[in-house]
Amino acid sequence: MIVRPIAKYLVILWFCCSVAHAEVSVTIGYLEQVEVQPPVLSNLDPVPENEGLSGAELGLKDNATTGRFLKQFYSLETRIVDVGGDFEAAARELLALTPFVVVKAPKNKLLMLADLPEAGTAILLNAGAPDTDLRNESCRANLLHTLPSRAMLTDALAQFAVRKKWTDWVMLSGPNPKDEAFADSIAGSARKFGIRMLESKVWDVDADMRRNAFQELPLLTQDFPEHDLLIVADETDDFSRYVPFNTWEPRPVAGTEGLVPAAWDRTVEQWGAAQLQKRFVKGAERPMRPVDYAAWAAVRAIGEAVTRTNQAEPSAIRAYILSDDFELAGFKGRPQTFRTWNGQMRQPIPVTHGRAVVAQAPFEGFLHQRTELDTLGIDEAETACTAFRE
Amino acid sequence: MRILLPAVSLALGLGLSTAAADEIWVSNEKDDTISVIDIDTLEVVRTIDVGERPRGITFAIDHSVLYLCASDSDTVQVIDPETGKILHELPSGEDPEQFVLHPDNRHLYIANEDDAITTVVDTETRKVIAQIDVGIEPEGMAVSPDGDIAITTSETTNMAHWIDTKTQELFANTIVDQRPRHAEFTHDGSELWVSSEIGGTITVFDRESQTEKAKINFEIQGIHPDRVQPVGFEMTKDGKHVFVALGPSNHVAVVDPETYEVTDYLLVGRRVWHMAFNGDESLLFTTNGVSGDVTVIDVAELAPIKTIKVGRFPWGAAYRPTN
Known part of the structure; x- marks a missing residue:
């Protein structure tokens, strides 16, 4: 065979x-x-x-x-x-x-x-x-x-937030494995760039099927601690479109909605x-x-x-x-x-809001001995990949 | 003074037709205008409304008319430099970005960025006489001083396409580094220079053999090589200097065309793009896209001497003698 x-x-x-x-x-x-x-x-x-x-x-x-x-x-x-x-x-x-x-x-x-x-x-x-x-x-x-990689995307967003001094984050993530993976990546990038992740919540779609985002979001975001940026981790594109303007506090939304890092x-x-x-x-x-x-x-x-x-x-x-x-x-x-x-x-990773490119990572000030592009994602020193070693 | 005054007001009254100062014309890509700079006062004296997204800009050899690529209007506009009025338009193919006027003062070779075509237009009959298939996103255009060869460079195909101007057919295609932007023959016609924006180099070709003769690299202390992006360049007639706009590094390099070595880097405005000399080549005017201004460089001193605010995203520049 x-x-x-x-x-x-x-x-x-x-x-x-x-x-x-x-x-x-x-x-x-x-x-x-x-x-x-x-x-x-x-x-x-x-x-x-x-x-x-x-x-x-x-x-x-x-x-x-x-x-x-x-x-x-x-x-x-x-x-x-x-x-x-x-x-x-x-x-x-x-x-x-x-x-x-x-x-x-x-x-x-x-x-x-x-x-x-x-x-x-x-x-x-x-x-x-x-x-x-x-x-x-x-x-x-x-x-x-x-x-x-997701790490490159979330690193791009983290660099942007650091440049803006929006370094207190809270997060709302979906229940799907993809959403979780994005949320994990966000948490990793926050650690890497010194951003505080104050609280994370999961958007639970199973709990009550009569819920709708419009009613639910103000309640869900009401008890978040004081933050600069609300991160949404919803790669499935399920609920995230309903988050902007529905939050309890008037805060910008980023992640898979609002301000989005993407290859293109x-x-x-x-x-x-x-x-x-x-x-x-x-x-x-x-x-x-x-x-x-x-x-x-x-x-x-x-x-x-x-x-x-x-x-x-x-x-x-x-x-x-x-x-x-x-x-x-x-x-x-x-x-x-x-x-x-x-x-x-x-x-480079453009960070966009649907109508325009807001900025493009890597950002000035994030230095690297080889190329600033390597401030995004897994760098050589931290890699666990051995297959490429000859 | 008293005698002179009426003469001055008369001159002003007639528009600028009798003004003594030579001019630099700058196309403003995102303003749909041309800014006209008075070379004596180094100030903008006129702003002319033109078609959409003006980029390539060049005068007829006798400076009787200006040709302008109005890229998003899909046309080349022919403009009376005295009045600033659009006289007529030439068929140009879609999205003309850059062009070059043949030494016969009659044929324009136009890069059609969206169509992977070079269009040859007869400016007298106002007809397209040839369209030549080239690589993707043609941009840089050059013609040899004797008029035998025209060049198109294609940004995504990364080539210089050599066109025989007698047959309007390609006779050679040579690879260059990533994203070629601009091409020029040396004044003696023996070499072709091509800049590669993303590759960060200028490739020098021998005209006879179409083979690579030299490669010029740029390095500015404190600026990452990725940001050192050669775009437009101009050569002095005395063969002493080539000035190379280095895009987002905000510098112009000075290259010795004998040794191919970079001798100096001059700080100019942000995202420097193209440039033009005045008549005696004592001054060089660079268009700085992001900062929306023009830097004036003293060629003898190799030093920037003034910054002139123009429209949004100045792209090309062309010299106009008025005497």
């Missing part, structure tokens, strides 16, 4: 590299596991079906335009696995076609994919899972991340970003979201490495991507590179 796919893979590999001298043809895979969306209070903003894929498609177009001038050819192979579908089979299928796979899947599926024997020498690019431990104790040498937002327009936004909207007919951006960046990272090395052999591409020579112009004003200790793409 296992032998056959490997043999097939080797043949493809041999084929791809034998033509590398004259022309280079690169297939990039896009693999997605569709997830069940939990019910939410409002359906105003459903997650678009093509989230992620649209970003990968734009990245491929960008690669192809460059490739045209260099006799490098790109194609995209897509496998989208429905809820309950066979993710593993789709993964094996894709890995038989290409060693470069952009993935939008939850953590357990990602790890299963990374640990497949066929994925041994592959380059998997995580564009959908923000779990910080995937960049830390659960890291894999064949798994790179273009989506920022439709309000990012500096540094040529307006052009990327326009190109994206033209194809997808909707604004670009963080997962779209991460998928775009993943496809572009492969393209950039192929352009500069003029080859498509995965070990050469991986070496180049993790080297000092690699950089991606990601429309956020700074060259974006990969952290060599855990495969995370360094990137």
Whole structure:
């Protein structure tokens, strides 16, 4: 069972590299596991079906335009696995076609994919899972991340708060595992940047189904101690939209609502970003979201490495991507590179309020001996990831 | 004095047609205006309403008209510099950002940022004579002094595209560092220089072979390399200096074009973008996007001497002699 796919893979590999001298043809895979969306209070903003894929498609177009001038050819192979579908089979299928796979899947599926024997020498690019431990104790040498970790996002928010001197926080978090993970990350960033987390409460949707946010929130926030900022941890996008202006005290709201740190937002327009936004909207007919951006960046990272090395052999591409020579112009004003200790793409994090970018992390004053970008997320000195050590 | 006065008022009465001072014209990207700076007094003497999001700005070789990329109006406007009136518009393709006028004083090569196209327009017949497919987000435009080669650089494709102006076809594509922004041939035409904003470099190409000849890096003490982002640059005709705008580092670098070494860094306004010399190249005017002003640099002293407030997000600058 296992032998056959490997043999097939080797043949493809041999084929791809034998033509590398004259022309280079690169297939990039896009693999997605569709997830069940939990019910939410409002359906105003459903997650678009093509989230992620649209970003990968734009990245491929960008690669192809460059490739045209260099006799490098790109194609995209897509496998989208429905809820309950066979993710593993789709993964094996894709890995038989290409060693470069952009993935939008939850953590357990990602790890299963990374640990497949066929994925041994592959380059998997995580564009959908923000779990910080995937960049830390659960890291894999064949798994790179273009989506920022939760730690990067919450660190960005913490830096902003420190700059504003809004250093007394309280938090309202949802009951889902994703919400808890965001809340944990917030607590970690608060510790890292010397912010006081005075009290945390869980928004309990099960307690009374007749409750509604409008009535409940003033009561729920009434006994919070005096604070500067109310953090909402609701990645599920369930109740958080009802929090601003419903609080007992007039305090700004941040986290997954109000002031939001994200890899990307439709309000990012500096540094040529307006052009990327326009190109994206033209194809997808909707604004670009963080997962779209991460998928775009993943496809572009492969393209950039192929352009500069003029080859498509995965070990050469991986070496180049993790080297000092690699950089991606990601429309956020700074060259974006990969952290060599855990495969995370360094990137600025815009902090936005839906109508405009408020600021962009890293902020002035947060210094780092290597690059200020490394003040966001897990730094080399604290990493628990050993898979990248040679 | 008494005799002079009527002459002065007469001059004022006629507008500025007989004013002696030369001018620097600055396009203000987020104000939809041009600020006209009087080079003698170093003050803004006129503000002209133009199309939406004005960026690329250049005069005809005889300075009879001004060409302006009104990017969001999707047109190139032709403006009478005496009156500031828009005479007519040229078809430019979508979202023209930057352009260059061929030495024949007739053909404009225009970068269409949203369409990955370079458009060639005949300014006399006002017709598009060619559209050339280039990389994504074309921006930097240059033409060799003899007019044989036009260059488009593309920001996301990270290339300089070499166009044969006789056939209007590409004959070479050369890779540069991340996000190329501006291109210029040296005055003798032997080299092409291309700045890369995110890469933080200038690549110098040999024109004959289209191969890389040198790479210039910039380093300013106390400023992180990521913020040192070369954008616009200008070369003096005497071949002594190249001035390079370094974007959000708020500095202009002075480069020796013989040795390719950086000899000095001059502090200017915030997010310095493009620049223009006056007629004898004794003064250099830099547009500072974020601070919304223009820094005047004394070229002999290599020192900034004045800051002039202009409109919001000044982008390009062009020199206009009035005598």
